Amino acid sequence: MMLFSEHNFHRRRDSIGSIEVICGSMFSGKTEELIRRMKRAQFAKLPVEIFKPEVDIRYGLNEVVSHDSNSIPSTPVAHSSAILLLSSETKVVGIDEAQFFDEELPDVCIQLANRGIRVIVAGLDMDYLGKPFGPIPNLMAIAEEVTKVHAVCVQCGAPANYSYRTQQSDARVLLGEKESYEPRCRSCYFELDTEDPC
Numbered sequence: 001m002m003l004f005s006e007h008n009f010h011r012r013r014d015s016i017g018s019i020e021v022i023c024g025s026m027f028s029g030k031t032e033e034l035i036r037r038m039k040r041a042q043f044a045k046l047p048v049e050i051f052k053p054e055v056d057i058r059y060g061l062n063e064v065v066s067h068d069s070n071s072i073p074s075t076p077v078a079h080s081s082a083i084l085l086l087s088s089e090t091k092v093v094g095i096d097e098a099q100f101f102d103e104e105l106p107d108v109c110i111q112l113a114n115r116g117i118r119v120i121v122a123g124l125d126m127d128y129l130g131k132p133f134g135p136i137p138n139l140m141a142i143a144e145e146v147t148k149v150h151a152v153c154v155q156c157g158a159p160a161n162y163s164y165r166t167q168q169s170d171a172r173v174l175l176g177e178k179e180s181y182e183p184r185c186r187s188c189y190f191e192l193d194t195e196d197p198c
């Protein structure tokens with residue numbers, strides 16, 4: 001089976017660029033999907049570069065690592081504009097944890113795509129309060145393709161699109177894993193009474 005993004009990419013590989021967004025809750029497979037697409041590009045012998053925000057130091061500075069320990073080398077950057085300094089040979093750019101970047105990231109992605117680069121951006125669409133997170137909503141608006149992936153709700157097993165924070169903290173940015181967050185579905189996130197009222 002050929003996924004839409006792979007088909008699209010092949011057709012356009014030497015012509016115009018594009019922007020793809022992979023979004024969802026924590027543990028939904030965003031990083032794995034980003035790594036999968038980047039590795040396919042490498043198999044196609046295309047020069048790739050992967051970036052992540054400097055703030056995300058969970059697994060060290062120089063690689064993107066999934067919750068299943070898949071990894072790919074990456075470059076940490078303090079501001080999205082630094083991504084524009086990449087090599088002129090680069091054909092595919094991956095960006096992980098994009099929710100932590102500044103609001104200039106969508107414009108940076110447009111500039112890259114207009115140079116003919118395929119840009120693949122992964123990030124949380126919502127913060128722990130269920131609010132749209134950083135530049136992700138604007139990126140979704142300008143992207144050619146948006147993929148929303150889902151985790152499994154730890155409470156009931158349904159598809160999960162919320163990241164429920166289990167630690168007491170009001171800070172929007174709180175790096176963490178399973179000790180601080182759990183993926184939940186709407187019903188479990190809002191603790192809705194799902195009993196049939198009739």
Ligand SMILES: Nc1ncnc2c1ncn2[C@@H]1O[C@H](COP(=O)(O)OP(=O)(O)O)[C@@H](O)[C@H]1O
Pocket residue numbers: 024025026027028029030031032033065066067068150151152153154183
């Ligand atoms: N509740 C869960 N639902 C789905 N995957 C989970 C869950 N808890 C742990 N995982 C693991 O997380 C992996 C996805 O990791 P990753 O790609 O890093 O996600 P994300 O970048 O969206 O946080 C899955 O393949 C699975 O092994």
Ligand SMILES: Cc1cn([C@H]2C[C@H](O)[C@@H](COP(=O)(O)O)O2)c(=O)[nH]c1=O
Pocket residue numbers: 025026027030031058123124126127128129163172173174175176177181
């Ligand atoms: C919901 C939420 C998450 N974070 C942090 C927690 C993790 O360090 C990353 C998300 O990583 P993942 O690859 O998507 O699992 O973001 C945060 O700082 N604030 C939040 O509201």
Ligand SMILES: [Zn+2]
Pocket residue numbers: 153154155156157158184185186187188189
């Ligand atoms: Zn649930």
